[in-house]
Amino acid sequence: MISMVVPELGTWEGKIFVGILGFSWATYMWEEYLAYRQRRVYRENVQPPAELKGIMERSSYDKARAYSIDKSNFSLLEGVFDQIVNTGVMLYGGLPVLWSAAGRLSEWLGFSADSEIPQSVAFVALGSVVNTVINLPWSVYFTFKVEQKHGFNKQTPGFFVKDKIKKFIVSQIISAPVVAGLVYIIKAGGDYFFVYLWGFTMGVMLFFMTVYPDYIAPLFDKYTPLPEGVLREQIEELARQINFPLTKLYVVEGSKRSAHSNAYFYGFFKNKRIVLYDTLLEDYTPLNEDGDAKANASGEEEKKEKKKTGCSTPEVLAVLGHELGHWKLNHVLKGILISQVNLFLVFAVFGSLYKYSSLYRAFGFHNSQPAFIGLIIVMQFVFAPYNEILQFLLTMFSRHNEFQADAFAKNLGHSKKLVSALVKLNEDNLGFPVYDPLYSAWHLSHPPILERIRALEEEKKEK
Numbered sequence: 001m002i003s004m005v006v007p008e009l010g011t012w013e014g015k016i017f018v019g020i021l022g023f024s025w026a027t028y029m030w031e032e033y034l035a036y037r038q039r040r041v042y043r044e045n046v047q048p049p050a051e052l053k054g055i056m057e058r059s060s061y062d063k064a065r066a067y068s069i070d071k072s073n074f075s076l077l078e079g080v081f082d083q084i085v086n087t088g089v090m091l092y093g094g095l096p097v098l099w100s101a102a103g104r105l106s107e108w109l110g111f112s113a114d115s116e117i118p119q120s121v122a123f124v125a126l127g128s129v130v131n132t133v134i135n136l137p138w139s140v141y142f143t144f145k146v147e148q149k150h151g152f153n154k155q156t157p158g159f160f161v162k163d164k165i166k167k168f169i170v171s172q173i174i175s176a177p178v179v180a181g182l183v184y185i186i187k188a189g190g191d192y193f194f195v196y197l198w199g200f201t202m203g204v205m206l207f208f209m210t211v212y213p214d215y216i217a218p219l220f221d222k223y224t225p226l227p228e229g230v231l232r233e234q235i236e237e238l239a240r241q242i243n244f245p246l247t248k249l250y251v252v253e254g255s256k257r258s259a260h261s262n263a264y265f266y267g268f269f270k271n272k273r274i275v276l277y278d279t280l281l282e283d284y285t286p287l288n289e290d291g292d293a294k295a296n297a298s299g300e301e302e303k304k305e306k307k308k309t310g311c312s313t314p315e316v317l318a319v320l321g322h323e324l325g326h327w328k329l330n331h332v333l334k335g336i337l338i339s340q341v342n343l344f345l346v347f348a349v350f351g352s353l354y355k356y357s358s359l360y361r362a363f364g365f366h367n368s369q370p371a372f373i374g375l376i377i378v379m380q381f382v383f384a385p386y387n388e389i390l391q392f393l394l395t396m397f398s399r400h401n402e403f404q405a406d407a408f409a410k411n412l413g414h415s416k417k418l419v420s421a422l423v424k425l426n427e428d429n430l431g432f433p434v435y436d437p438l439y440s441a442w443h444l445s446h447p448p449i450l451e452r453i454r455a456l457e458e459e460k461k462e463k
């Protein structure tokens with residue numbers, strides 16, 4: 001029989017336990033409150049607000065509203081489920097159960113019973129099996145019900161299954177040596193192990209950032225060089241204009257996954273690549289081919305109805321003007337710097353806390369203090385309040401950067417085309433344009449579309 005492992009409330013471990021569980025419920029309630037406020041916005045704004053005139057068609061507005069309501073209902077249910085599971089894990093000692101199962105697995109594989117490194121690796125592997133199984137029904141429902149219903153899902157069940165299995169295997173291959181390295185450093189690094197820990201994670205991050213585009217990303221999606229033509233020439237011209245060291249220009253077959261669209265740049269120093277989703281490109285996306293074929297078969301009338309998705313060449317350039325603005329203004333570098341400073345802080349605190357036995361007892365570890373468990377407890381639970389605040393500040397930082405990148409594109413002379421690209425992408429992705437102010441301040445890493453358009457057009461007048 002499984003029984004509760006709640007520590008005695010008067011003790012330190014009891015206080016830690018109550019504090020962590022209490023905070024988890026407090027953030028949960030706060031998130032649900034914000035989601036409730038945003039759901040009210042969806043429900044009450046049946047009529048599009050006046051300022052949307054010329055920005056979003058009525059039919060798209062209605063579709064976006066229905067899509068947002070479905071997504072919001074889905075996350076309400078998933079949120080309740082997750083919160084109950086997480087609480088159950090704490091009340092019934094899920095971590096020690098998984099830890100001892102990992103011990104049996106690593107012993108069965110021939111490692112000695114007290115060897116912490118293989119046990120930690122097995123712990124992570126078992127943990128991700130459990131996670132994948134628990135989340136699978138949600139992921140299936142979201143992809144094949146919610147996204148499907150609104151026309152976004154392009155995955156076949158076969159693609160979905162293969163993709164999940166590939167992701168699982170690749171993430172296991174990557175995480176095993178990383179986990180082993182972390183545990184080894186904590187165990188053998190001496191008093192200042194947290195400095196080595198920090199150096200190690202930085203090295204790992206740089207390594208994967210280097211190999212990701214050439215060796216990992218192609219395992220999941222097809223990348224093809226953008227063919228010669230007007231679009232390619234103009235993108236190269238844009239890169240030259242602002243000294244962007246463009247070496248590779250790819251189109252990724254995002255349409256195999258979903259109809260959502262995007263563009264980004266990637267890479268170190270003088271070796272940068274730009275990746276465009278095929279769904280972003282009006283003349284390239286297979287989603288338009290379908291429509292044309294059908295329209296041709298059934299005459300002119302339907303051709304008018306079936307709208308093209310994606311952006312025209314000048315609009316794609318405006319989008320890239322924005323993306324390259326992020327590069328020119330060092331937004332990525334600043335982001336990496338912030339995350340490294342933060343990681344150093346977290347590791348330093350971990351360095352002073354990780355021998356504190358009450359922390360482990362609070363989670364049901366009475367006889368041992370596994371290093372990796374300590375790392376999880378400190379990073380995920382002890383730092384939870386800090387993480388919430390940091391996340392909020394980063395969201396604010398990101399919104400600020402988005403406005404800056406928009407202004408950069410505007411200075412290159414793309415403001416008009418950027419506005420029309422934003423409008424089109426918002427339509428294609430069925431983004432709902434109205435937000436509750438509190439929800440928007442807490443959650444949106446990109447400013448709402450109306451604010452961006454206002455900013456782009458405002459600055460034009462100043463000129």
Ligand SMILES: [Zn+2]
Nearest residue numbers: 322326402405
């Ligand atoms: Zn951006």
